[in-house]
Amino acid sequence: xxxxxxxxxxxxxxxxxxxxxxxxxxxxxxxxxxxxxxxxxxxxxxxxxxxxxxxxxxxxxxxxxxxxxxxxxxxxxxxxxxxxxxxxxxxxxxxxxxxxxxxxxxxxxxxxxxxxxxxxxxxxxxxxxxxxxxxxxxxxxxxxxxxxxxxxxxxxxxxxxxxxxxxxxxxxxxxxxxxxxxxxxxxxxxxxxxxxxxxxxxxxxxxxxxxxxxxxxxxxxxxxxx
Numbered sequence: 302x303x304x305x306x307x308x309x310x311x312x313x314x315x316x317x318x319x320x321x322x323x324x325x326x327x328x329x330x331x332x333x334x335x336x337x338x339x340x341x342x343x344x345x346x347x348x349x350x351x352x353x354x355x356x357x358x359x360x361x362x363x364x365x366x367x368x369x370x371x372x373x374x375x376x377x378x379x380x381x382x383x384x385x386x387x388x389x390x391x392x393x394x395x396x397x398x399x400x401x402x403x404x405x406x407x408x409x410x411x412x413x414x415x416x417x418x419x420x421x422x423x424x425x426x427x428x429x430x431x432x433x434x435x436x437x438x439x440x441x442x443x444x445x446x447x448x449x450x451x452x453x454x455x456x457x458x459x460x461x462x463x464x465x466x467x468x469x470x471x472x473x474x475x476x477x478x479x480x481x482x483x484x485x486x487x488x489x490x491x492x493x494x495x496x497x498x499x500x501x502x503x504x505x506x507x508x509x510x511x512x513x514x515x516x517x518x519x520x521x522x523x524x525x526x527x
Contacts, residue, residue, distance in 0.1 A: 310343070310349045313349065337446075337448055338449075339448050346448065360438070363415045364396075365419055365453075365456060366436065366519070367419060367425075368457045371459060378488055378510060378511070380510070382394065383422075383478075386474070392507070393501070394504065397451065398421070401414070404417070412433055412454060422470060423467070423468070427456060428460050430459050431456065431457060432456070437453040439451075440452070440453065442505070451506060455513065457519060483511075485514065489515050492511050
């Protein structure tokens with residue numbers, strides 16, 4: 302097994318710092334530098350964590366796979382069109398958001414964050430009999446450029462009243478342009494084309510939601526993390 306490059310906290314230099322993001326210089330050897338765009342503070346950078354800290358850390362955010370599976374109706378994947386500033390476009394997206402400080406104190410921060418974000422971005426809430434489970438506890442986005450990570454949480458709604466769908470709970474910079482309810486055929490088409498119904502590209506987390514939906518893995522919730 303190849304030896305890891307050890308990055309010590311004292312060898313990290315913050316090159317840019319703001320309330321929302323910073324750029325860290327990860328000096329892993331004398332005169333050798335790697336740069337990391339991160340939301341994390343200097344003492345919480347993923348690169349400087351021990352093996353145990355790495356394996357038990359929480360992600361930065363949670364992305365939600367919302368499936369509406371009501372009686373006598375074909376299951377549908379609920380997505381929305383959210384404006385993503387770095388792309389300048391409304392992209393087909395899953396409900397998602399950062400884990401708040403208050404969420405981290407809860408018994409299950411991932412599920413707590415997921416339910417809050419779904420309520421804010423869709424207006425929907427879970428009811429008795431609905432399923433809420435973690436699909437993956439932490440996935441890195443583009444680890445060649447950033448240590449940002451998301452958990453994947455799936456919520457299966459069995460009695461959702463879709464007349465309650467609303468994007469009025471948007472906060473801060475969030476901007477939406479409607480919902481998309483995809484059947485399995487719709488989701489397969491989006492996967493094959495690599496584009497949404499408007500002809501635009503979408504994110505890797507949308508791709509993951511599409512894949513989980515069309516594979517029917519969401520029906521095997523007991524096999525995932527509880």
